[in-house]
Amino acid sequence: MRVTVDRDRCQGHALCVLNAPALFDLDEIDSHAYVLADPVPGELAGSARSAVENCPEQAIAVAD
Numbered sequence: 677m678r679v680t681v682d683r684d685r686c687q688g689h690a691l692c693v694l695n696a697p698a699l700f701d702l703d704e705i706d707s708h709a710y711v712l713a714d715p716v717p718g719e720l721a722g723s724a725r726s727a728v729e730n731c732p733e734q735a736i737a738v739a740d
Contacts, residue, residue, distance in 0.1 A: 677715060677716040677718075677721050677724060677738055677739070677740050678714055678715050678716065678738065678739050679699060679711055679714065679716050679724050679727075679728075679736065679737070679738050679739075680711065680736070680737050680738075680739075681700070681708070681709045681710060681711060681735055681736055682735045682736075682737070683708045683709075683710075683735075685733045685734065685735035686708040686709050686733060686735040687708075687732075687733050687735075688702060688706070688707030688708055688709070689731075689732055689733070690702055690707075690709070691727070691730045691731060691732065692709050692727040692730070692731060692736055693709065695723060695726040695727040695730050696720065696723035696724055696726065696727045698712065698713065698720055698723070699711060699712055699713050699716060699720055699723060699724055699727065700712060700727060709735070709736070716738070724738050725738060
């Protein structure tokens with residue numbers, strides 16, 4: 677599984693970091709999310725999907 681963040685859509689709400697702190701972090705300059713682990717380890721697949729579902733801007737996508 678691969679996960680991506682559309683940085684043009686991301687507004688830095690940080691819900692992805694709350695849902696999957698091992699997969700996402702926020703840029704110190706603009707507070708936009710970025711991916712820490714690509715591809716996503718199997719044990720974090722559920723967290724990745726939770727981040728997608730909880731992103732208010734729909735800026736996160738996963739592909740199997």
